[in-house]
Amino acid sequence: MTSVMARRPEPDRLAYWQAVDSGRLLLMAAAAMLVTASFASTAVILNSRSKPVIDWHTALAFGGLVAFGELLRLALPGGREAAPIAMVGAMSYALLLLPVLGGPARPQLPAVLVVAVCAVGMMVGAMPHIAAGRPAGVTGMCTRLVAVAGVAFIFRSVLSGFVLTKPWQLQAAVMAVLIFFGWLIDTVVAALIRADDVGARFAVALVDEIRLQWQLGLAVGASVIITVFSVKAMGLPVLIAFIGPLLVTQVAFRRYAGIRATYLQTVRSLARVTEVAGYVEAGHSRRVSRLAVAIGRGLGMAEPELLALEYGALMHDIGQLSLRDPIPGGATVLVSPADQERIAELGADVIGQAGVLDEVAQLVRCQAWPARGHDPAPPLGSKIIRAANAFDDMVGSSTDRDRSIAAIDRMRLDPVRYDVDVVTVLSEVASRRVASRL
Amino acid sequence: MTSGQLGVSRQLAGTQRAARITPAAWVxxxxxxxxxxxxxARTPVLGRTHAGNPWRDLVVLQTLFLICDSAGGPLTFRQTRWSPSWAATLAAVVLLGPAAAAFVGAMSLLSVRREPRLGERLFNGAMHALSxxxxxxxxLAINHSVGVPHYHYISRTLLAFAAAAVVHVAANHGMIWVINRLNGASALARADAGESSLVLLLASDLGYASLGLVIASLWMxxxxxxxxxxxxxxxVARWAIAQFAEEQRAYTATMNALCQAVETKDYYTRGHGDRVSRGSIMIARKIGMSSARTEAIRFAGMLHDVGKLGVPTQVLQKTGPLTEDEFAAIxxxxxxxxxxxxxIGFLFEALNGIMHHHERIDGRGYPMGLAGHEIPEFARVIAVADAFDSMTSTRSYREAKSIDQGVAELRRGAGTQFDPVIVEAFIAAVAQQGWELPGPTTAPSDLAMVTxxxxxxxxxPLQVVIP
Structure with missing residues (x-):
């Protein structure tokens, strides 16, 4: 997803933004405390006089699986990152039914040990990323660690003794509930961070997160149950057999995310043909799309809608390619309404050719319709594109505050053409943009 | 398509071609x-198993096989294949023994697929049974017994299972290979499953295979x-693969639409990008490019002239000789x-192909004046397909040339303008698969632009005024 243009807040809203920004800090602090506490208590347990029996082979196997999973992180659509294999390793370790075949007969696995082993595994797995100059993905790791810790503390300290003698159906059901709980922690924290990052509403971000993560969550959940029970049945060697299918699933997701990214890059690049051909000013489509996405987010649009909006905004001028001569300066805001509608119609035809972007074509078609008084009413996305386009035609890449205010005032005076709500959010986004360039 | 099966309907240059069964293949x-x-028939069905309820287990595994096999459907594409159905066969190998595994594999006969054809069903059923x-x-030879694996013999069981998986993969792919040979599967179909992807294919097959052991141990x-x-x-994996396939279709369609939009600028060059793309793929397959590179050259071919949009229209439409500045613009x-x-997250090579598609082997091309093998392979491929399509299309100043005339012109330019190896590969590919000429062009209306x-x-060659 496009990064929103302005992260830096307006001066008068600084306190609010600082408060939200500390969400990420809070998460990291919580994770750091968890790690410290778990290391410390593990050390205390190990040195206690009762000499607890720890199954180090198992710890090594699952810690290794976590490290392996962190190494093979998965990029999901929208710049998200997941580590399904690491999650399977960590959750399975948290929910392990003891003793493991071939290990000590009465081993102890306190929750703090689970957290400590997973933390070490994550750090080891993150090393190669850091060495290769990629982002370490600290936020993701912290989120996962908090989720695993939540599950581990409930299961290891309360439930593991209780379920051990029960039939497998009950054990599996308890695990399923706990895995769901862990997934929920993961998703809610991810949504909080994301809402903070891109400036979306939390409820919208949560729904987006759930929509994008539930399939992977389901696969991880089933895999955890499979892992726990097959390790119970066959001991640790069976982990080797289970890595294969996990990898295949991961490859499938990777390809899916990869093609989505390429798709977006392609549309972004090809939308620039109008600029290269001299129909519009350089950078116009990119600026309009960023502005449109920021407005859409401010109005609470969900991610699929935002994607269509972004495509529509990128390609909103593509109809000009059918014009014999470029419009002077490319500013469609200056041509007659009839011509604007014709250009929009031509553009929608081009996009409609693809047969898969009908929604986008519709957005482009309706962008020339007035916001009020047109029957049928144009979709919200079209109104946003219209306003963003007009704003950019008037302001361009300039960050001059007066120019931006003048443009918005002019649009405010024309509530028939420009939707009032859209212009309100536009002015917020624009003032944030100006602030960020000061 | 599940792990190596007949009934291959591969995507070839946009057209679905189903395998036909030859008499030799029928035999x-x-x-x-x-x-x-x-x-x-010679093997007792459940002779050596210790399972408590072997017949029910057999039916469960058969159902599992059938679900996986039927859900597989048409999802075969480069390197990633949905091929988990034989995990059920391998679970049967561990739990119930050889004959039961054969019965599980034979369920392929009943698989619910889009195009049920008797020959394919018979072959798939028998092949999976034999595998x-x-x-x-x-x-059985290694592990000496079947049934839920016991922890104490885990290393022996792992070894036996690995052997079983390898034997299954070998038998499966071997039988497929023979029938493809007998069916005279075109060189294209074989090139499509090129050497490089074969390794990945086997790896993904073995990945799914290990699931058989997981099923068997969970069974306890x-x-x-x-x-x-x-x-x-x-x-979930299947869902992701289906999404991938859908996104890819959408991507290609969008790309086509955008390229067409670019081509609307010029009446006569409509469809040029698409045809050059197809020509480049034909050459790429002929000279044995890997499937990833072939995919990249498809896009490179499609987009090779996108920069023409940056050339002012009056230059493109100019009738007389060009000034030096105008020539420089082109x-x-x-x-x-x-x-x-x-x-765009393309292969670097595709970008090279777009940038250098007007270089000449003798070094007199543009923009860099590279010569011989300094010119990237992609560019040499695109150059040939590009020139050929231009010659066999109608232009405002001449009629289209025939395919034979175009071939002759390519041969004439081989060694000076074109890479002779690529030219010969293209000519051979056209002789084999033909070449789709652009549709008949009616006179352009006044509105359309004409190069x-x-x-x-x-x-x-472009006429340039020499001052």
Missing amino acids: YIGLVVVAAAVLV GLAAGSAY IMDWFAAVIVLVPLF QLHPMRGLEIVRE VQDHDDPTA
């Missing part, structure tokens, strides 16, 4: 079916529910193209 199918029937039988025998605790729970991650179009597509000189046309 072979008959042999496989008879062999499967005889060998399975299951072979894998089961290998497992969860009984038949083991078969249900392993379906969950599998179906010579710049590959660079403009690069500028537009640079940010008066075609920079791609090697037979009519």
Whole structure:
């Protein structure tokens, strides 16, 4: 997803933004405390006089699986990152039914040990990323660690003794509930961070997160149950057999995310043909799309809608390619309404050719319709594109505050053409943009 | 398509071509079916198992196989294949023995697929039965017993299972290879599953295979529910693959639409990008490019002229000789193209292909004046397809040339303008698969724009005023 243009807040809203920004800090602090506490208590347990029996082979196997999973992180659509294999390793370790075949007969696995082993595994797995100059993905790791810790503390300290003698159906059901709980922690924290990052509403971000993560969550959940029970049945060697299918699933997701990214890059690049051909000013489509996405987010649009909006905004001028001569300066805001509608119609035809972007074509078609008084009413996305386009035609890449205010005032005076709500959010986004360039 | 099966309907240059079954292949199918029937009949169905309820287990595994096999459908594409159905066969190998594995594999006969054809069904059923039988025998030979694996013999069981998986893969791919040979599967179909992807294919097959062992070990605790729970991650993987395929279709369609939009600027060059793309793919397959590179050259071919948009219309439409400045503007179009597509996550090679598609082997091309093998391979491929399509299309100043004339012109330019190896590969590919000429062109209406000189046309070089 496009990064929103302005992260830096307006001066008068600084306190609010600082408060939200500390969400990420809070998460990291919580994770750091968890790690410290778990290391410390593990050390205390190990040195206690009762000499607890720890199954180090198992710890090594699952810690290794976590490290392996962190190494093979998965990029999901929208710049998200997941580590399904690491999650399977960590959750399975948290929910392990003891003793493991071939290990000590009465081993102890306190929750703090689970957290400590997973933390070490994550750090080891993150090393190669850091060495290769990629982002370490600290936020993701912290989120996962908090989720695993939540599950581990409930299961290891309360439930593991209780379920051990029960039939497998009950054990599996308890695990399923706990895995769901862990997934929920993961998703809610991810949504909080994301809402903070891109400036979306939390409820919208949560729904987006759930929509994008539930399939992977389901696969991880089933895999955890499979892992726990097959390790119970066959001991640790069976982990080797289970890595294969996990990898295949991961490859499938990777390809899916990869093609989505390429798709977006392609549309972004090809939308620039109008600029290269001299129909519009350089950078116009990119600026309009960023502005449109920021407005859409401010109005609470969900991610699929935002994607269509972004495509529509990128390609909103593509109809000009059918014009014999470029419009002077490319500013469609200056041509007659009839011509604007014709250009929009031509553009929608081009996009409609693809047969898969009908929604986008519709957005482009309706962008020339007035916001009020047109029957049928144009979709919200079209109104946003219209306003963003007009704003950019008037302001361009300039960050001059007066120019931006003048443009918005002019649009405010024309509530028939420009939707009032859209212009309100536009002015917020624009003032944030100006602030960020000061 | 599940792990190596007949009934290959591969995507070839946009057209679905289904495999036809030749008489020799029918004989072979008959042999496989008879062999499967005889060998399975000689093996006791559940002779050596210790399972409590073996018949029910067999039915569960058969159902699992059928679900995976039917859900597989048409999802075969480069390197990633949905091929988990034979995990059920391998679970049967471990739990119930060779003959039961054969019966599980034989369920392929009943698979619910889009195009049920008797020959394919018979072959797939018999092939999977034989593969299951072979894998089961290998497992039994090493492990000496079947049934839920015991922890104490885990290393022996792992070894036996690995052997069974390898035997299954070998038997499966071997039989497929023979029938493809007998069917005279075109060189294209074989090139499509090129060497490089074969390794990945086998790896993904073995990845799914190990699931068989997981099912077998879960069986001890969860009984038949083991078969249900392993379906969950599998179906999520399938969902992701289906999404991938759908996105890819959407991507290609969008790309086509945008390229067409670019081409609306010029009446006569409509469809040029698409045809050059197809020509480049034909050459790429002929010279044995890997499937990933072939995919990249498809897009490079489609987008090679996108930079023409940066050339002012009056230059493109000018009737008289061009001034030096105007010629320079045309010579710049590959660079403009690069500028537009640079940010797409393409292979570096595709960008090279777009940038250098007007270089000449003798070094007199543009924009860089590279010569011989300094010119990237992609660019040499695109150059040939580009020139050929230009010559065999109608232009405002001449009629289209025939394919034979175009071939002759390519031969004439080989060694000076074109790479002779690529030219010969293209000519051979056209002789084999034909070449789709652009549709008949009616006179353009007044509104359409017309290129008066075609920079791609090697037979009519651009006229430049020499001051």
